[in-house]
Amino acid sequence: MTENHNLEKAVKFLVQDNFGVEDGLERIVWLRQGAGDEIRLIEVNCNGFPMGRVEAFYFAPFEQVPFETYLADVTPKEWQKILSGEIPLPEGWSLEGSREFLPSEFEVAGVG
C-alpha cells in the first residue's frame, strides 16, 4: 500500500467521522497542494462561529489517522470569502488541486 493511498484512506476516515459528529458540516475540502504528508482540511460548518479568518487546529497523529492534521472550521459565508480571496488561507495552503467531500457521499450513521 502506498503512502498516498494511506493518506487518502486516513482523510476519508476523518471526513466520514466528522460528518457523523457535526450536523452542520455542509462540505469538507481537502487541500493537497504543498501539504506533503500532512492533512489539511477546511470544514464548512453552518453551526460554526464566524471569526473572519481561517483558524487551523492541530490534531496529533493517532492510530486511524497516522498523519499530522490541521483542521479549519469556517462558516459558509467565510467559505465564499475564501473562494473570492477576501479571506486568506494560512501560509502555504492552496485551494489548487483540492478535493471536496459532501455529506451525501458518505454513510455517516454508525461511525464509532
Next chain:
Amino acid sequence: MCQLIRKQKLPGCHALHYLQMTCEKLGKAFLIAGKSISPDQAKGSHIAFKRFLQVASRHPELRSLLAMTSSQFKAHIKQLLPLAENIERLAPALAQDGPNAEYPWESPERKIHVPVSYDFAVLQELHRPPGVNLLKIVDLVQSQFYRLFTKPHHA
C-alpha cells in the same frame, strides 16, 4: 477541577474563576498549537473555549478516550455548548457589568453584588449531568492535551 467543584469548601466564585480560566487557557492553547494565533494575540481573547469544544469533538481519539460513540458525543456537545458559553461569560471582559467570578458589579437596580456572596446559577448547572460531563471533558483534555493536540516532540 471536578474535585474542586464537587468538594468546594470556599465560596463558589473561587472554583468558577479557576474553571473559567482553565477553559479559556485550553481554548487559547488549542489555537496556539494550530499556529492560528501567537501567544501575544491570544492574550486579548476570552471566547476560545466554546469553539475549542466544537472542533475538538471531531477528534476521534478524544471520543475514544471518553468511551463515547460519535452520536453520543454529538448529543453531549450540543448540551454542553450553552454551558460552555455561560462559563466563558464569567470572565469580567465578557460579563458586561453583569455577574462575573472576579470583581463586584452593580445591577440595573443599582445594587452592588460581590462574587463571594453571589448565587451563581452556573454553579448549580455544573452539578447536573451536562455539567458533570463538561468537567470530565475538561479534566481529560487537560491531562491529554499534549498527546492529542500538539506536535509529538512537545510531549
